Amino acid sequence: MSMLTSRSARVLKYFEALSEGAYQAMEEDSRVFMMGLDIDDHKSIQGSTKGLLDKFGSERIFTTPLSEDAMTGVAIGAAMAGQRPIHVHIRMDFLLLCMNQLVNIAAKSHYMYGGTVQVPMVIRTMIGKSWGQGAQHSQGLHSLFAHIPGMKVVAPSNAYDAKGLTIQAVRDNNPVLIMEHRLLYGSETVVPEEAYAVEFGKARVMREGKDLTIVGVSNMVNEAYRAAELLAEQGIEAEVIDPVTISPLDFETIERSVNKTGRLLVVDNAWLNCGVSAEIVARVAESEIIEVKPKVRRMGFAETTCPTTPTLEDAFYPNPKTIAMSAYRLATGEDGWIPDSKRCELAYQSQFKGPF
Known part of the structure; x- marks a missing residue:
């Protein structure tokens, strides 16, 4: 449904x-x-x-x-x-x-x-x-x-x-x-009132785009969507994918998107080493469907144990600003663009509703 x-x-x-x-x-x-x-x-x-x-x-x-x-x-x-x-x-x-x-x-x-x-x-x-x-x-x-x-x-x-x-x-x-x-x-x-089930192993394209693919996991779907809105103002159209289920993983949807855009950014709610982001990138590398070797990048927790202070937490987790900047570099090969911080609030801070 x-x-x-x-x-x-x-x-x-x-x-x-x-x-x-x-x-x-x-x-x-x-x-x-x-x-x-x-x-x-x-x-x-x-x-x-x-x-x-x-x-x-x-x-x-x-x-x-x-x-x-x-x-x-x-x-x-x-x-x-x-x-x-x-x-x-x-x-x-x-x-x-x-x-x-x-x-x-x-x-x-x-x-x-x-x-x-x-x-x-x-x-x-x-x-x-x-x-x-x-x-x-x-x-x-x-x-x-x-x-x-x-x-x-x-x-x-x-x-x-x-x-x-x-x-x-x-x-x-x-x-x-x-x-x-x-x-x-x-x-x-x-949310419908009637009972319904969401099928396992079916990813969802949350926003269509042609310049790069962003796969977000859990809350990072929403932060990636907000980043995509910022990127659109720079003329970059990001396709945002929600895997919905991690295991089973609908890799085919990701694969089709990367084949179209030629660029992939995976944003996980975890460390990168041996994680879901590594699995997705590995499958992209092994793909026989993707015609041109894509450019890839991953984001997740900083390589340290989670801190307690808000200042260090801000550096530990990806956010719309850091996601947008990383995606911009991936799409253009250039540094230097910094989104307006006031427009980069975390999704929960401004009651993000996405495309629903």
Whole structure:
């Protein structure tokens, strides 16, 4: 279903879409339940679980002890027994405490038991710049999970996809990790009232262009779109692509775009070394479809542990200004253009709505 042709056009915030997606999935299937640290408190994980406890009760919406490894085992066991758990982890960093459960059991059981075992569980986890949370609460580790066969990884960049990917993830018969960027929680998009699913492995061209391709991951889709608006004023038309899902990755859409533009900039919410940006660039290099060797560039976290001070954070993360300047150099081969800082606010600071 297109975001632009829904039967019931109304605007929801990202966190409201997450909650509605879970609500409709739970209404559809009584086997779906949600568990996680503090999901039933008054803040409802920044509103993303709001209303679920009142509707479904404490047997289907409940908090867990601060024991990620053991509770992930509970979720895996429930999934193997026929339930469909949604396990909420407030921060992606905390998934490191249950890596063996996720990587060696959840992702592998379907294969190891010859297809006789399914693990239909959803792992919700948050990433992103916050209020100086620093080294252990700011990491984008999605490439670790995308590396593992049997584990799907999705990265909704807007409220429409947040709802649709949640419903699709719950319906999937094996583990799906939903990566939610904290700065997207207040962003707004048209979201249909009816239940719908967003298909895995289908990228979306957010803005068409002929001069270069910009692939953004998660929140960087929005920042790349803002950068593309700045570039357009300089006569440079950037094509902006949202992969939507990281694993499976719709490389064909990226490949067609790069074949057209001859230039590729990948902007990730993570470090560059061995990451999603490296995977995309490697596939471009291996492509037999792309006719002329393209110029490529990558952007992501600075090569250091995440700092806590706002000044250093500003240098750590890509932003519309740095993305636009990097894209300009890639497209023209020239330095020197500096966009107006006042027009380079991060998308969340000015309620970015994109093309929806």
